[in-house]
């Protein structure tokens with residue numbers, strides 16, 4: 001009842017099925033076989049299979065042809081030398097560091113003035129605030145923001161200062177500080193980006 | 205023998221480069237620049253990007269040479285170049301590719317005699333097809349195939365250069381070659 005198919009036919013069918021499965025398994029082994037990257041037992045397995053399987057044999061041959069084509073891709077001559085030129089004396093990073101510190105100081109100062117203003121501290125302790133403020137602006141100016149402070153201050157002074165508020169111009173100090181922060185920060189960012197680009201493209 | 209002397213020489217150059225000796229590093233550049241440039245060229249497909257990436261790779265190598273421990277210097281260098289190529293490819297994907305400065309790929313002839321006009325034409329056409337077929341591979345397969353079949357590195361060195369296992373290298377090369385075969389089918393039959 002179960003032997004409906006003739007015995008030989010079942011055998012052949014089973015063999016075919018087995019070989020198909022072996023083909024699938026060997027697919028990934030043909031390339032390492034060409035490069036002699038298989039273990040001796042794997043080599044034997046591949047060789048036994050390609051002896052009886054024409055499909056895999058052809059596949060191996062065409063892979064070999066691809067490899068030999070790629071071997072014929074030439075090494076081209078250099079368009080130029082890639083040796084690295086000696087660095088110019090590094091001045092920019094130092095300037096960059098100073099600029100960063102100056103920006104940070106200016107930002108802190110601005111925050112301080114804003115909070116002081118918001119809490120109306122200037123009316124109470126005007127004298128001390130002024131002395132510290134002047135000390136800070138003096139240290140931050142040499143880094144390059146000095147030219148922007150004066151015009152800003154004089155521009156805004158007339159209309160924004162409330163005569164009743166304070167005898168020294170808090171608003172214009174704030175505006176001037178914003179100007180300093182923008183200029184210092186902008187310069188720092190520009191220098192930093194220039195340097196990054198410069199490093200990428202450095203040529204002999 | 206001469207190979208060993210070369211290795212000793214190379215180690216000395218590496219040591220002195222680590223101490224900041226640019227002339228010594230430049231000697232290493234001269235030893236490997238042709239290979240690094242060719243790797244980048246085959247990986248990226250055009251001379252302009254290949255030049256930029258090669259130069260960038262050598263600058264990174266100089267900056268990072270302190271991190272190179274004993275081992276295969278060429279593989280270490282190739283790894284830097286491979287990473288640089290990968291970054292560049294990522295960038296290229298964002299901007300439209302230009303093939304204007306693509307270098308035609310002229311295959312070497314198997315024998316040294318002058319080719320007939322037909323042979324020359326077939327050769328050129330075939331070179332173009334190889335270039336296209338390579339460009340069609342996923343980047344990691346392309347890198348593995350280039351390192352193996354064009355640069356002729358062994359599997360161990362490829363594994364080091366691509367920071368992957370031998371098993372991964374094996375399967376990338378295998379899949380890469382199979383894809384190339386599909387692309388180059390007509391020519392593979394022409395050149396048994």
Ligand SMILES: [Zn+2]
Pocket residue numbers: 019022023049053054055056057
């Ligand atoms: Zn088979």
